[in-house]
Amino acid sequence: MLPHGGCCERRSSHSANSSHSNTLYQCAIWEVGQGLSRPRPGHHKTARMLEEFAPLALVTILAALQQAYFALQVIHARRRFHIPPPAVSGNEDFERVYRAQLNSSEYYPLFLSVFWIAGVSFSQALAVCVGVLYLYSRYKYFIGYSESALQRLRPLYFGATMLWILIGLASLGVLSQLCSRYLGYNPMTAARSYVEL
Known part of the structure:
Protein backbone atom coordinates (compact mmCIF):
# COMPACT_ATOMS: atom_id res chain seq x y z
CA MET A 1 0.00 0.00 0.00
CA LEU A 2 1.17 3.56 -0.73
CA PRO A 3 2.73 5.30 2.30
CA HIS A 4 0.67 8.02 3.97
CA GLY A 5 0.54 11.09 1.79
CA GLY A 6 2.22 9.35 -1.16
CA CYS A 7 5.67 9.89 -2.57
CA CYS A 8 4.74 13.13 -4.32
CA GLU A 9 3.49 14.67 -1.11
CA ARG A 10 6.55 13.51 0.76
CA ARG A 11 8.73 15.02 -1.91
CA SER A 12 7.11 18.44 -1.58
CA SER A 13 7.24 18.40 2.21
CA HIS A 14 10.98 17.77 2.16
CA SER A 15 11.87 20.11 -0.67
CA ALA A 16 13.50 22.61 1.69
CA ASN A 17 15.30 19.95 3.64
CA SER A 18 18.85 18.90 2.94
CA SER A 19 17.77 15.24 2.84
CA HIS A 20 15.54 15.85 -0.20
CA SER A 21 17.58 13.57 -2.47
CA ASN A 22 17.57 10.81 0.15
CA THR A 23 13.76 11.01 0.35
CA LEU A 24 13.47 10.73 -3.44
CA TYR A 25 15.75 7.70 -3.39
CA GLN A 26 13.70 5.98 -0.69
CA CYS A 27 10.53 6.77 -2.59
CA ALA A 28 11.94 5.27 -5.80
CA ILE A 29 13.03 2.10 -3.95
CA TRP A 30 9.53 1.76 -2.48
CA GLU A 31 7.89 2.13 -5.89
CA VAL A 32 10.19 -0.50 -7.42
CA GLY A 33 9.37 -2.88 -4.57
CA GLN A 34 5.66 -2.32 -5.09
CA GLY A 35 6.04 -3.01 -8.81
CA LEU A 36 7.82 -6.31 -8.15
CA SER A 37 5.15 -7.44 -5.69
CA ARG A 38 2.29 -6.79 -8.11
CA PRO A 39 1.27 -9.57 -10.56
CA ARG A 40 2.48 -8.90 -14.07
CA PRO A 41 -0.17 -7.88 -16.64
CA GLY A 42 -1.69 -11.03 -18.10
CA HIS A 43 -0.14 -13.22 -15.37
CA HIS A 44 -3.43 -14.84 -14.36
CA LYS A 45 -4.41 -15.38 -18.00
CA THR A 46 -1.08 -17.10 -18.68
CA ALA A 47 -1.47 -19.30 -15.60
CA ARG A 48 -4.97 -20.36 -16.69
CA MET A 49 -3.69 -21.15 -20.19
CA LEU A 50 -0.88 -23.30 -18.78
CA GLU A 51 -3.34 -25.21 -16.62
CA GLU A 52 -5.69 -25.69 -19.56
Missing part, protein backbone atom coordinates in the same frame (compact mmCIF):
# COMPACT_ATOMS: atom_id res chain seq x y z
CA PHE A 53 -3.02 -27.20 -21.81
CA ALA A 54 -1.22 -29.21 -19.10
CA PRO A 55 -2.30 -32.60 -20.59
CA LEU A 56 -0.88 -31.64 -24.00
CA ALA A 57 2.33 -30.47 -22.34
CA LEU A 58 2.61 -33.72 -20.38
CA VAL A 59 2.36 -35.87 -23.53
CA THR A 60 4.93 -33.59 -25.19
CA ILE A 61 7.36 -34.18 -22.30
CA LEU A 62 6.76 -37.94 -22.57
CA ALA A 63 7.52 -37.76 -26.30
CA ALA A 64 10.76 -35.88 -25.62
CA LEU A 65 11.79 -38.42 -22.98
CA GLN A 66 11.03 -41.21 -25.43
CA GLN A 67 13.33 -39.63 -28.01
CA ALA A 68 16.05 -39.33 -25.38
CA TYR A 69 15.60 -43.02 -24.49
CA PHE A 70 15.92 -44.06 -28.13
CA ALA A 71 19.10 -41.99 -28.50
CA LEU A 72 20.60 -43.61 -25.40
CA GLN A 73 19.82 -47.03 -26.84
CA VAL A 74 21.85 -46.16 -29.94
CA ILE A 75 24.80 -45.14 -27.74
CA HIS A 76 24.48 -48.41 -25.84
CA ALA A 77 24.33 -50.37 -29.11
CA ARG A 78 27.51 -48.66 -30.35
CA ARG A 79 29.37 -49.82 -27.27
CA ARG A 80 27.86 -53.28 -27.36
CA PHE A 81 28.63 -53.95 -31.04
CA HIS A 82 31.84 -51.87 -31.17
CA ILE A 83 30.67 -49.36 -33.78
CA PRO A 84 32.50 -46.09 -33.08
CA PRO A 85 31.04 -42.84 -34.47
CA PRO A 86 30.61 -41.64 -37.13
CA ALA A 87 30.14 -45.15 -38.57
CA VAL A 88 26.50 -46.24 -38.92
CA SER A 89 27.05 -49.66 -40.47
CA GLY A 90 29.09 -52.77 -39.97
CA ASN A 91 26.78 -54.80 -37.75
CA GLU A 92 23.21 -55.73 -38.63
CA ASP A 93 21.99 -55.65 -35.04
CA PHE A 94 23.35 -52.16 -34.56
CA GLU A 95 21.93 -50.99 -37.88
CA ARG A 96 18.41 -52.03 -36.82
CA VAL A 97 18.67 -50.06 -33.56
CA TYR A 98 20.07 -47.08 -35.42
CA ARG A 99 17.37 -47.17 -38.08
CA ALA A 100 14.62 -47.50 -35.46
CA GLN A 101 15.90 -44.40 -33.66
CA LEU A 102 16.41 -42.44 -36.87
CA ASN A 103 12.94 -43.28 -38.18
CA SER A 104 11.34 -42.27 -34.89
CA SER A 105 13.19 -38.94 -34.83
CA GLU A 106 12.11 -38.25 -38.43
CA TYR A 107 8.44 -38.54 -37.46
CA TYR A 108 8.84 -36.63 -34.18
CA PRO A 109 8.33 -33.07 -35.58
CA LEU A 110 5.31 -34.18 -37.61
CA PHE A 111 3.75 -35.78 -34.55
CA LEU A 112 4.30 -32.72 -32.34
CA SER A 113 2.85 -30.26 -34.85
CA VAL A 114 -0.37 -32.15 -35.63
CA PHE A 115 -0.74 -33.25 -31.99
CA TRP A 116 -0.78 -29.67 -30.71
CA ILE A 117 -2.95 -28.33 -33.53
CA ALA A 118 -5.49 -31.12 -32.97
CA GLY A 119 -5.47 -30.52 -29.21
CA VAL A 120 -5.90 -26.75 -29.45
CA SER A 121 -8.32 -26.51 -32.37
CA PHE A 122 -10.37 -29.74 -32.16
CA SER A 123 -10.35 -31.70 -28.88
CA GLN A 124 -7.62 -31.81 -26.26
CA ALA A 125 -8.89 -35.04 -24.67
CA LEU A 126 -9.08 -36.86 -28.01
CA ALA A 127 -5.65 -35.58 -29.09
CA VAL A 128 -4.09 -36.72 -25.80
CA CYS A 129 -5.61 -40.21 -26.11
CA VAL A 130 -4.44 -40.62 -29.71
CA GLY A 131 -1.05 -39.11 -28.84
CA VAL A 132 -0.47 -41.61 -26.03
CA LEU A 133 -1.40 -44.49 -28.35
CA TYR A 134 1.04 -43.13 -30.93
CA LEU A 135 3.87 -42.99 -28.39
CA TYR A 136 3.09 -46.56 -27.34
CA SER A 137 3.22 -47.70 -30.95
CA ARG A 138 6.57 -45.92 -31.38
CA TYR A 139 7.97 -47.76 -28.37
CA LYS A 140 6.75 -51.12 -29.68
CA TYR A 141 8.16 -50.23 -33.10
CA PHE A 142 11.57 -49.47 -31.63
CA ILE A 143 11.70 -52.65 -29.55
CA GLY A 144 10.42 -54.80 -32.41
CA TYR A 145 12.79 -53.33 -35.00
CA SER A 146 15.73 -53.80 -32.62
CA GLU A 147 15.01 -57.53 -32.56
CA SER A 148 13.87 -58.16 -36.12
CA ALA A 149 12.95 -56.08 -39.16
CA LEU A 150 9.65 -57.99 -39.52
CA GLN A 151 8.58 -57.21 -35.95
CA ARG A 152 8.48 -53.50 -36.74
CA LEU A 153 5.59 -53.77 -39.23
CA ARG A 154 2.53 -54.09 -36.99
CA PRO A 155 3.48 -51.20 -34.66
CA LEU A 156 4.53 -49.18 -37.71
CA TYR A 157 1.09 -49.52 -39.31
CA PHE A 158 -0.69 -48.80 -36.03
CA GLY A 159 1.44 -45.71 -35.39
CA ALA A 160 0.81 -44.48 -38.93
CA THR A 161 -2.94 -44.86 -38.35
CA MET A 162 -2.71 -42.79 -35.13
CA LEU A 163 -0.72 -40.15 -36.98
CA TRP A 164 -3.30 -39.94 -39.77
CA ILE A 165 -6.05 -39.58 -37.16
CA LEU A 166 -4.18 -36.65 -35.62
CA ILE A 167 -3.72 -35.09 -39.06
CA GLY A 168 -7.46 -35.46 -39.68
CA LEU A 169 -8.39 -33.95 -36.31
CA ALA A 170 -5.98 -31.05 -36.81
CA SER A 171 -7.32 -30.38 -40.30
CA LEU A 172 -10.95 -30.44 -39.15
CA GLY A 173 -10.16 -28.15 -36.26
CA VAL A 174 -8.34 -25.59 -38.38
CA LEU A 175 -11.00 -25.64 -41.12
CA SER A 176 -13.74 -25.15 -38.54
CA GLN A 177 -11.92 -22.18 -37.05
CA LEU A 178 -11.40 -20.63 -40.49
CA CYS A 179 -15.07 -21.13 -41.40
CA SER A 180 -16.13 -19.58 -38.12
CA ARG A 181 -13.86 -16.56 -38.60
CA TYR A 182 -14.41 -15.80 -42.28
CA LEU A 183 -17.81 -17.32 -43.04
CA GLY A 184 -19.53 -16.92 -39.69
CA TYR A 185 -20.39 -20.62 -39.63
CA ASN A 186 -18.69 -23.29 -37.51
CA PRO A 187 -19.48 -26.79 -38.79
CA MET A 188 -18.28 -28.38 -35.53
CA THR A 189 -20.73 -26.31 -33.47
CA ALA A 190 -23.51 -27.15 -35.92
CA ALA A 191 -22.63 -30.85 -35.73
CA ARG A 192 -22.72 -30.81 -31.93
CA SER A 193 -26.09 -29.09 -32.00
CA TYR A 194 -27.40 -31.71 -34.45
CA VAL A 195 -26.15 -34.58 -32.24
CA GLU A 196 -27.81 -33.08 -29.16
CA LEU A 197 -31.20 -32.97 -30.96
